[in-house]
Amino acid sequence: MRRLDHAIPCRSRVAETVSRQVRVLLFCSMGKMKMSLGDGDEWSWRRKDPSSRGDSGVGADEGSSELSSTSAGGDTRYGEHNSRIMMIGDIPVHLEATPNYPLNCNESPGTQGAAQERDIGTDSQKSPKHCEIRAAPEVVRKVELASYDTGTHRGSDGVVNFIKRRTRVDLRNQGTTRSDSSIKVEKLHTSIGLKDARSLSASIFVNKAKPFDICLPRRRRLDFAETSDPVEDCEQTHEAVQLVEQESRVLRPGMVLLKNYVTLREQIDIIRKCREIGIGPGGFYQPCYQDGAKLRLQMMCLGLDWDPNTRKYERQRRVDGCSAPDIPNEFILAVKRAIGDAKDLVKKGDRRSNLRNDLPTMSPNICIVNFYTTTGRLGLHQDRDESRESLRKGLPVVSFSIGDSAEFLFRDYRDADGAERVMLESGDVVIFGGESRMVFHGISSVVPNSAPKALVDKSGLRPGRLNLTFRQF
Numbered sequence: 001m002r003r004l005d006h007a008i009p010c011r012s013r014v015a016e017t018v019s020r021q022v023r024v025l026l027f028c029s030m031g032k033m034k035m036s037l038g039d040g041d042e043w044s045w046r047r048k049d050p051s052s053r054g055d056s057g058v059g060a061d062e063g064s065s066e067l068s069s070t071s072a073g074g075d076t077r078y079g080e081h082n083s084r085i086m087m088i089g090d091i092p093v094h095l096e097a098t099p100n101y102p103l104n105c106n107e108s109p110g111t112q113g114a115a116q117e118r119d120i121g122t123d124s125q126k127s128p129k130h131c132e133i134r135a136a137p138e139v140v141r142k143v144e145l146a147s148y149d150t151g152t153h154r155g156s157d158g159v160v161n162f163i164k165r166r167t168r169v170d171l172r173n174q175g176t177t178r179s180d181s182s183i184k185v186e187k188l189h190t191s192i193g194l195k196d197a198r199s200l201s202a203s204i205f206v207n208k209a210k211p212f213d214i215c216l217p218r219r220r221r222l223d224f225a226e227t228s229d230p231v232e233d234c235e236q237t238h239e240a241v242q243l244v245e246q247e248s249r250v251l252r253p254g255m256v257l258l259k260n261y262v263t264l265r266e267q268i269d270i271i272r273k274c275r276e277i278g279i280g281p282g283g284f285y286q287p288c289y290q291d292g293a294k295l296r297l298q299m300m301c302l303g304l305d306w307d308p309n310t311r312k313y314e315r316q317r318r319v320d321g322c323s324a325p326d327i328p329n330e331f332i333l334a335v336k337r338a339i340g341d342a343k344d345l346v347k348k349g350d351r352r353s354n355l356r357n358d359l360p361t362m363s364p365n366i367c368i369v370n371f372y373t374t375t376g377r378l379g380l381h382q383d384r385d386e387s388r389e390s391l392r393k394g395l396p397v398v399s400f401s402i403g404d405s406a407e408f409l410f411r412d413y414r415d416a417d418g419a420e421r422v423m424l425e426s427g428d429v430v431i432f433g434g435e436s437r438m439v440f441h442g443i444s445s446v447v448p449n450s451a452p453k454a455l456v457d458k459s460g461l462r463p464g465r466l467n468l469t470f471r472q473f
């Protein structure tokens, strides 16, 4: 399992061009209408509380837009509360995630992805439709969707075209609200009703189609240099190698720290690869807890997707239906090499140890890539969603740290107080398997500005920490 006991709200498949941050999906079909805003969650519309702060998270789109949103709200234990300020014209609207509600009125969470796909492809001309939008617990509204057009095709750009062609949305407040700060849907309608769903959806699609990029945009890299330059200045020095030997150590049986193990050159290559994959389909997104709180990191899974909702590994992720991208071969080789070196280290330290038990070898087919901004963290958890066999054998988790340093906690049970701590720096590798396979571990803090300057300059990595954990299912 990784980190969560919760399930996040179900999400639906949408066109791959759609942003992972904010999506609007309006469509009617087979006698049903859906409205979904945000990361697959449903949202209520509330006037922005003037006291609330809408600070943009890292990776939020820059600049203003006709319709945009930013993260806001307080922290939860491991995440930030899932709420956003959305600007519709000049009206700030507080969007509040409402987990646990199925996207589709008539479907159970477990079936939504598939159902939505079906719906889009088999749309009928029935209209108008009525449907209850299941919003925040205190806000339940009904929405009428009037369809004026007979278009039934899914356009080449997916849902957007579909909406463009056939629907005009008429939002009417037919329900009740107990929230004083709720703006009436009519008001919303007044502000957006002059436009139809087409422009509403289109503006969101256009504005939010920017994926999370672990590297800064060029204009923000003051001294960014392309890294087609010679490798020499990135090569690990002899001194550094000695440092590896000096500081690498067995943290506890089955748990090894390889200090400064990944060379600068390799780190740059890993960043580049992760960036390239991370901005494409199946790339980084910010996962949510069941209660709507978001994890304080961006995540993407390679090989197989790990779903924080089900805590299962699947080929495709439910958040958007994308298949997990492959693990680059060079990553796999680096992992195998690290395990081999860790075994050697264990052997050196304790000639009597049973290596197979201490650190079994493994061939990774899963890589979970996390990017923590400088405020990122991850609560103590066990990695125990891999196959029973893998866990039984104690096949190790291999974790690469790149970028800013972070404090890594570990212990036998889930209580951060009194946990052992180690500072993981750029290039460090932690391996835990065998007896330590089920160790609780987490990240308590990221140290700002601690990444090696050369790494930042050459890769353009944004402030924060990139972590890759490899496992064998």
Ligand SMILES: O=C(O)CCC(=O)C(=O)O
Residues within 6 Å of the ligand: 002, 003, 368, 370, 378, 383, 399, 408, 441, 442, 443, 467, 469
């Ligand atoms: O970031 C880290 O070092 C730990 C990541 C982790 O534990 C996980 O992804 O399961």
Ligand SMILES: [Fe+2]
Residues within 6 Å of the ligand: 002, 003, 381, 382, 383, 441, 469
């Ligand atoms: Fe973990």
